[in-house]
Amino acid sequence: MxxxxxxxxxxxxxxxxxxxxxxxxxxxxxxxxxxxxxxxxxxxxxxxxxxxxxxxxxxxxxxxxxxxxxxxxxxIPDEMIVISPKGIDEMGELAHMLGNLHKPVQIADGTISLLFDKVVAETLRARHIPYTVESIQLEQPLRYADLSL
CATH class of the missing domain: 2.60.260.20 (Urease metallochaperone UreE, N-terminal domain)
Structure with a gap:
């Protein structure tokens, strides 16, 4: 059917x-x-x-x-990296870094979430940026920024 x-x-x-x-x-x-x-x-x-x-x-x-x-x-829940930036400066740096890596993200309630990626996890660790890895059931798919609006 x-x-x-x-x-x-x-x-x-x-x-x-x-x-x-x-x-x-x-x-x-x-x-x-x-x-x-x-x-x-x-x-x-x-x-x-x-x-x-x-x-x-x-x-x-x-x-x-x-x-x-x-x-x-x-x-099906996805393994996600969840980052809670400490301030606007860290948020800006993270946005710049993730944009350069071309990663679709979800931003809500002061956190940045993205699908687990070893390169991102290693980069965050090297920069001493705390994050968690969580199993999250997404309501909608992650999307890339739509710059055509």
Missing amino acids: ILTDVFNTVDEIENLSDFHIETAMVKSDDLMKSILRVTTDHGNDYGIRLSDSSQVLENGSAFKLSDGELLVLSV
Whole structure:
């Protein structure tokens, strides 16, 4: 079966308990794709081909399989480097360094998060910049800066 339209996200479905749910685990990178093949926890294979280019996949995207059945995407947690800069100067240096390495990042709540990378970890260690490595389930994929806006 080919699914072409996201029905909703599980957080926005009021009567979620009325549905039988199949879950497909996907990598965070898969959320950027408009064509995807998934296998659910029930062993069923589905194709996803988004018909509308404005639709985006995210953790919890739900597709209607029938009136009482949903396919829900769940993102596999990624190993992430999480940095909490001590101030604006360190934030600027980190932004410059990560930009030069062409790493997509997520900035939220005063932290910079990016997928684990040995080169970045070694660079942070060499510069005595504290960081943690955490397993994080991304809601949306990491993206490169969009300078066209």
